[in-house]
Amino acid sequence: MSQTLLLSHMYPNTPESLALANDEPWDDDMYDRAQAHLEAFYVEVFLELANYGEIEDQIWHLDLVVVDNLCDHMIGNVYVKYYHEEDAERALMKLTGRFYSGKLIQAEYTTVSDFREARCRAFHETRCNRGAYCNFMHIKHIPRAIKRRVVREMYDDHPEYLGQTEKDRDRDRGERGEAPPARQTSEERRAMIASWNAEKETWLE
Template structure:
């Protein structure tokens, strides 16, 4: 056991001492390649984007059961340690704990959900800036997050509910001279 620990010390396999893990919150599991149908044929881009929008909405609805979501990021990378990674940031730590507790041991699309708290505090630091500028020469095998984007309408639909509820709470507070604890 000590030989094994010594052999992985400071590498990507060593979550405790790997600086890269703390930057992007991922290690290298074995996962299948996305973007292919059940026969291994590529899925057309338009159909893939529609599927992604459906997936994003499904995940958002499920995760919203545990609390207010500040951000939901899904990696578009193909590197083994990044493919299939979903990062959700809740507005409250207790919401994240509740999601962790309730999602552990569950399955999505027949595959186990592997839940972990991420050490990432700022997703901008973990995101590939070159990808955002469409100049990443490592492509989808880059070691930094290539975050798949959703359409503006879907974003407004999903995240707009929080703005509306926040606005309505703000208005009700501004009209009342008293503050109420919920």
């Protein structure tokens, strides 16, 4: 078991996104089309996956990732990390046999548990010389406003995720022999979302 699922090749890359990943010539229009397609996918898939459980690691905004790599085993890969292993298990059961965009969803557990560790440092700091055929994760960029929006919607749809006490969480972690994570309390997360809501006006401009 694991908290993280790999959904192999789930993101249907568009000609624009392939050109961008391949470092072919592109212009702003292509970039905007690729980004709009990615963001629509992200919102839809995040909210669907959040129905199976609370998606983890919102502080780092690395909770659902879509990779930009084009090698055969990585193209279109999507990773989702849940806070609870049971939720990852439920998601795996529910996703098995389902289709997305006309393709069978291939969901499985993955040992990748820390996207920050698994990503390509060169790509995320400057530029990766291996390009789209690098074997480390090149994570597609999702703007913060989109990430905040889906997290807010997740808690609006599932207020029960905020209801769990920190004690429950520590106990869950303790049983697996892991150190309790440094994580915001439910109150802090509520406050965080309230402050985002206050800022909402600004993003819409």
